[in-house]
Amino acid sequence: MIQHYCKIAFRNILKYKIQSIISIIGLAVGFTCFALSNLWIHYEITYDKFYEGVERTHLLYQEATFSESTFSTYSSYMLATTLRQEFPEVEAACAVYQRETGLKTKEGKTAKVNCMYADSTFLEMFQPTSILSGSMEFLYSNNKIALTEETAMSLFGSTEVLGQEIEANDAPKTVCAILKNVEKHSNLYFAAWTMSSQFQKEKSEWGVHRFQTYVRLRKGVDATSFQEKMKNYESGNQWYPKPLEKYKIIPLTQYHYSAINEKLTLKFNYLVLFSIASGMIILCALFNYLSLFITRMHTRNREIELRKVCGSSIRNLFILFGTEYLFVLLLSGLLGMTFIELSLPKFRELSEINGNIYGESFLYFIGILFISYILLIPFIVRRYYRQSGNLFLFRKCSIVFQLIICILSLVGTLN
Structure with missing residues (x-):
C-alpha cells in the first residue's frame, strides 16, 4: 500500500513539476540560509563558554x-x-x-x-x-x-x-x-x-x-x-x-557580539535579521506550496470520493496526501543539505567559524516537517467530511501573509 501511495505521489509531483520545482528550490534556499545564519549566531553567543565560572x-x-x-x-x-x-x-x-x-x-x-x-x-x-x-x-x-x-x-x-x-x-x-x-x-x-x-x-x-x-x-x-x-x-x-x-x-x-567590542567586524543584529529573513523565506515557500497543494486537493474531488466509496478511511487519505507532501519536503531538505555542503567551505573561510551544522540543521528540518503536517491535517479532515466553506479562503490568506512578509523584508532591508 505504501508503495502505491509513493507512486501516486511521484506522479503528481511530475504532473505539477514547475510548481513542485519552485517550491522545492524556495524551501531549500530558505533552509540553507537559516541553517548557516543560526550556526553563526550560535558561534557568536558561545564565546568563552568553556571557562569555569x-x-x-x-x-x-x-x-x-x-x-x-x-x-x-x-x-x-x-x-x-x-x-x-x-x-x-x-x-x-x-x-x-x-x-x-x-x-x-x-x-x-x-x-x-x-x-x-x-x-x-x-x-x-x-x-x-x-x-x-x-x-x-x-x-x-x-x-x-x-x-x-x-x-x-x-x-x-x-x-x-x-x-x-x-x-x-x-x-x-x-x-x-x-x-x-x-x-x-x-x-x-x-x-x-x-x-x-x-x-x-x-x-x-x-x-x-x-x-x-x-x-x-x-x-x-x-x-x-x-x-x-x-x-x-x-x-x-x-x-x-x-x-x-x-x-x-x-x-x-x-x-564579543556587543557594540563595546572595538574589533567587531559584523554587527550581531545583522545576523539576527538575516536569520529572521531566512525564516520568512521558508514560511513564504511553505505557505505557497501548501496553498497550491490544497487547491490540488479540491481538483481531485472525484478521486477522493471514489477512494471513500472503496473503503478508504481518513487515515488512508492522510497517508496518501501526506506521502506526496512529504516527498516535496524531503526533496527540499536534501537539496538544502546539498547547498549547505557546497557553500560550507567558503562560508567557513569567510566567517572563520567552526561548529557542527548538520545536527542543528536536522532539528530545524524536523521542526519544518512538524509545522507543515500540523497545518495540513485540518484540510484533509475537511475534505473527508465535505465540510462547507470558502474553498479559497486559505489561499487568499496565504497570499496576504506572503505579501506582509515581503513588505516587512523590504522595510527591514531599507532600514
Missing part, C-alpha cells in the same frame, strides 16, 4: 570621553588590584594586555601573533591552557617567552624548542615553555605569552590605561549592586579619589 565573569568598560556612542575597555592595572583587595564580592580579578607581536627566529623565520602580557592572576582566574613542557619563568622574567604548539610548529617546525632564542618586537627572548594550543573560540585567545619591564612598571600606576580588566564575582552576588558599589568607591588617593566611578561591567559571554 564564566557566567559570573565580567569585563570592565567605560564610555569613551570623545564620543557618547563609543566605549573603551582599557583601564589601569591598579583597577584589578583594587577589586581583589577592597571588594569581598570579588572572587578573582586580573588585568591583561594583548597586542600583535612580531616573532623572529635566528634563521629568519617570522610570524605575527597575538601575544599575551599577563601575570599569574590571569592563569589563576581563567586557566586558559596547560604547560606541555618547560617552566613558568615567562611569568616572572622579561627575557622569557612561552609559545603554543601551533606557534612553535610555525616558527621551528617542532615543539622541541626549549632554550631557543627568538626576537619579540626586536627584544631578545628565550623560549622557556611550550603551551597547549589555546581555544580560538575566545576573546582571550593568544599564541605567545611573555612579560615586559614596562608591564611591571605600570602595575602600580593609576594613570596608565592599556589593560583589560576581568572580574569574577562570587556566587549569589548581584552584578547591578556590585556595579553601584564600584561607582561609590573612594580610594583615598588625592589624584584619583573615585577611580571606579565611570566603570561598568558586561558579562564576558556577551562582550
Whole structure:
C-alpha cells in the first residue's frame, strides 16, 4: 500500500513539476540560509563558554570621553588590584594586555601573533591552557617567552624548542615553555605569552590605561549592586579619589557580539535579521506550496470520493496526501543539505567559524516537517467530511501573509 501511495505521489509531483520545482528550490534556499545564519549566531553567543565560572565573569568598560556612542575597555592595572583587595564580592580579578607581536627566529623565520602580557592572576582566574613542557619563568622574567604548539610548529617546525632564542618586537627572548594550543573560540585567545619591564612598571600606576580588566564575582552576588558599589568607591588617593566611578561591567559571554567590542567586524543584529529573513523565506515557500497543494486537493474531488466509496478511511487519505507532501519536503531538505555542503567551505573561510551544522540543521528540518503536517491535517479532515466553506479562503490568506512578509523584508532591508 505504501508503495502505491509513493507512486501516486511521484506522479503528481511530475504532473505539477514547475510548481513542485519552485517550491522545492524556495524551501531549500530558505533552509540553507537559516541553517548557516543560526550556526553563526550560535558561534557568536558561545564565546568563552568553556571557562569555569564564566557566567559570573565580567569585563570592565567605560564610555569613551570623545564620543557618547563609543566605549573603551582599557583601564589601569591598579583597577584589578583594587577589586581583589577592597571588594569581598570579588572572587578573582586580573588585568591583561594583548597586542600583535612580531616573532623572529635566528634563521629568519617570522610570524605575527597575538601575544599575551599577563601575570599569574590571569592563569589563576581563567586557566586558559596547560604547560606541555618547560617552566613558568615567562611569568616572572622579561627575557622569557612561552609559545603554543601551533606557534612553535610555525616558527621551528617542532615543539622541541626549549632554550631557543627568538626576537619579540626586536627584544631578545628565550623560549622557556611550550603551551597547549589555546581555544580560538575566545576573546582571550593568544599564541605567545611573555612579560615586559614596562608591564611591571605600570602595575602600580593609576594613570596608565592599556589593560583589560576581568572580574569574577562570587556566587549569589548581584552584578547591578556590585556595579553601584564600584561607582561609590573612594580610594583615598588625592589624584584619583573615585577611580571606579565611570566603570561598568558586561558579562564576558556577551562582550564579543556587543557594540563595546572595538574589533567587531559584523554587527550581531545583522545576523539576527538575516536569520529572521531566512525564516520568512521558508514560511513564504511553505505557505505557497501548501496553498497550491490544497487547491490540488479540491481538483481531485472525484478521486477522493471514489477512494471513500472503496473503503478508504481518513487515515488512508492522510497517508496518501501526506506521502506526496512529504516527498516535496524531503526533496527540499536534501537539496538544502546539498547547498549547505557546497557553500560550507567558503562560508567557513569567510566567517572563520567552526561548529557542527548538520545536527542543528536536522532539528530545524524536523521542526519544518512538524509545522507543515500540523497545518495540513485540518484540510484533509475537511475534505473527508465535505465540510462547507470558502474553498479559497486559505489561499487568499496565504497570499496576504506572503505579501506582509515581503513588505516587512523590504522595510527591514531599507532600514
